[in-house]
Amino acid sequence: FLRNTLIAISWVPVLLTINNNVVHIAQVKGTSMTLNDWVLLWKFGVKNPSNLSRDDIILFKAPTNPRKVYCKRVKGLPFDTIDTKFPYPKPQVNLPRGHIWVEGDNSIDSNTFGPISSGLVIGKAITIVPWKISKR
Amino acid sequence: PTTIRTRDQALAPLATNCRLKELVQWECQFKEYVCSPFKRLFEHCIAPDKSATNYEVTDTYTN
Amino acid sequence: KTFSYAIRSLCFLHIIHMYAYEFTETRGESMLPTLSATNDYVHVLKNFQNGRGIKMGDCIVALKPTDPNHRICKRVTGMPGDLVLVDPSTERFGTYIKVPEGHVWVTGDNLSHSLDSRTYNALPMGLIMGKIVAANNFDKPFIWGFKWINNTFLDV
Numbered sequence: 001f002l003r004n005t006l007i008a009i010s011w012v013p014v015l016l017t018i019n020n021n022v023v024h025i026a027q028v029k030g031t032s033m034t035l036n037d038w039v040l041l042w043k044f045g046v047k048n049p050s051n052l053s054r055d056d057i058i059l060f061k062a063p064t065n066p067r068k069v070y071c072k073r074v075k076g077l078p079f080d081t082i083d084t085k086f087p088y089p090k091p092q093v094n095l096p097r098g099h100i101w102v103e104g105d106n107s108i109d110s111n112t113f114g115p116i117s118s119g120l121v122i123g124k125a126i127t128i129v130p131w132k133i134s135k136r
Numbered sequence: 137p138t139t140i141r142t143r144d145q146a147l148a149p150l151a152t153n154c155r156l157k158e159l160v161q162w163e164c165q166f167k168e169y170v171c172s173p174f175k176r177l178f179e180h181c182i183a184p185d186k187s188a189t190n191y192e193v194t195d196t197y198t199n
Numbered sequence: 200k201t202f203s204y205a206i207r208s209l210c211f212l213h214i215i216h217m218y219a220y221e222f223t224e225t226r227g228e229s230m231l232p233t234l235s236a237t238n239d240y241v242h243v244l245k246n247f248q249n250g251r252g253i254k255m256g257d258c259i260v261a262l263k264p265t266d267p268n269h270r271i272c273k274r275v276t277g278m279p280g281d282l283v284l285v286d287p288s289t290e291r292f293g294t295y296i297k298v299p300e301g302h303v304w305v306t307g308d309n310l311s312h313s314l315d316s317r318t319y320n321a322l323p324m325g326l327i328m329g330k331i332v333a334a335n336n337f338d339k340p341f342i343w344g345f346k347w348i349n350n351t352f353l354d355v
Contacts, residue, residue, distance in 0.1 A: 013210040020217060047267040061325030064301035066249035089137050096319075098265035114137055119267035120325045138296055138320065146282040146295035156355045159256055159276060163288060164231045164309045171232045174288060174310055176276070177355070178255075190255060190281040195292050 025129055026059060028071045032104030033057070034132075035071065041123030049078050049098060049118040055132055057125040058102065063113050069122060072109050076101030078118075081135035085111050092134060150191055154181040157190075175199055218245050221329065223260075225272055229307030229314065233258065233348060234272070238338045241272065241348070243329040250303060250324030255281075256352025258331040259305065264319050272331060273315055273322075274351065277304025286310075286317045296321075303327070 024041045034057070041059060045051045052058065052074055062068035076082045082093050082101045088111045095101055099115035110116065157180045164171040175198050178190040221243040228236045243260050247253055255278050263269040277283040277298040285294045288310035298304045302321035307313025316322060336344030 010207050010211075013214040014207055017210040017213050047262070049267075061249070061323070062301065063323040063325065064299065066251075066301060066323065066325035066327075096265060098263070098267065117262070117264040117267070117323060117326060119262035119264065120323060138299060140285070141282070141295040141297065143293045143295060146297070157352055158355045159274075159352045161274065161276075161306065161308050161310050162232055163311045164228065165311060169228070169231055169236075171309070176284075176287065178281075178352075180255075187280075188278075190278065190283070192277075192281075192283045192287075192295070194284060194287050199289075 024123060026069075026123070026125075028059075028125075030071075032107035032109070033071055033073070034105050035125075035128075037128050039125040040127050040129050042126050043123040046121045046124050047119050049100060052077065052100060052118065052121070052124070059122045059125070060102070060116060060120045061122065063116050063120060070102075070108075071125070072102035072104050072107070074100055075103045075110070076115075076133060080133055082110075083134045087112060088114070147191055147193070149189075150179060150181075152181050152183050154179045156180070156193075173199075216245070218248075221245060225334075228312040229309055230258075230272055230274075231309040231312075233274075233308045234334055235336055235338075238336055240335045240337065241331045242333040242335075244332055245329040247330035248328060250327040253303065253324070253327065253330060254278075254350060254352070256350040258348050259303075260328045260331060261305070261322055262326040262328065264322060264326060270328065271305075271315075273305035273313070274308050275303050276306045277316075277321070279303070301325075 022044050026041050028035050028037050056074045059069055059071050062070050076095050078095050078097050080095050095115050100118050101110045103109040157178050159176045161174045162171040163174050176194045178192050180190050182188050225239050225241050257275050260272045263271045279298050279300050281298045282295050283304050285296050298321050301324055304316045305322050306315045331348045333347050
């Protein structure tokens with residue numbers, strides 16, 4: 001029994017690694033999104049903006065509070081020009097290198113906290129686990 | 137989006153226990169590197185609810 | 200069997216790297232003279248991830264906001280709600296910014312050669328990977344130039 005327990009424990013880091021870097025299942029709360037649900041999250045390489053596309057649903061760390069996770073849709077990729085809406089202080093914004101624009105389908109989003117660094121992205125929603133710009 | 141404030145606007149709240157703190161940074165030039173210290177001064181203010189706010193008071197005479 | 204052992208050990212190391220401790224190389228002039236430009240290796244504590252427990256004057260490692268494939272190491276010179284000068288290095292003393300909630304203001308110790316908050320604005324705490332507590336320099340003789348990296352926010 002002891003031996004089997006130890007073997008089981010030795011696989012825990014493997015599971016954690018997969019959960020952290022490849023796939024994960026996450027619960028989506030709130031009304032800002034299509035959604036509301038538990039979604040399958042793809043995590044590998046999602047911090048790299050070239051692996052994100054417009055209209056992907058992503059989970060990311062809230063820029064205003066790193067302990068919160070937001071779920072929004074990617075509306076703009078680096079260097080896009082975005083028509084903003086209230087309360088963003090300027091009518092248009094050019095997204096800087098490494099930054100994306102996120103909005104809820106229905107929402108506290110980039111119009112409140114501005115473009116976000118793609119380094120804050122946690123994962124991309126692939127499917128529900130009972131089953132889809134001024135200048136580009 | 138953040139707004140730029142003037143010194144008067146930024147330091148107006150100063151006018152809660154405050155004490156002066158310093159943080160030394162450097163300016164290095166390649167001549168080997170020669171570094172000269174650049175001191176920055178802050179009023180470190182602790183409100184009754186234990187929250188701390190720093191107000192930078194570095195000025196012309198600090199360095 | 201060998202493969203299974205290798206996978207498990209690698210993942211174990213990876214988890215330690217993610218959550219507890221990392222030993223990693225740093226390069227660049229931005230943290231002179233605290234860290235040298237080449238061959239400095241830093242000891243990073245990962246429980247400070249997401250800025251948890253980070254204080255003014257700490258030295259941190261974070262993802263570069265404009266490029267998540269690169270990492271930066273900087274000094275925290277402003278906490279959320281603080282009023283800091285945008286760039287006092289040698290307008291200087293009259294341009295302030297209030298650090299937004301959930302962000303920190305970071306500058307390199309070498310203000311002359313550092314790309315930091317003065318350019319890309321405040322850094323979201325979610326990008327912070329950990330706190331640098333010590334460094335080794337392998338240019339030094341074998342210990343190996345070990346030094347503690349201390350908090351530099353001190354009473355006058």
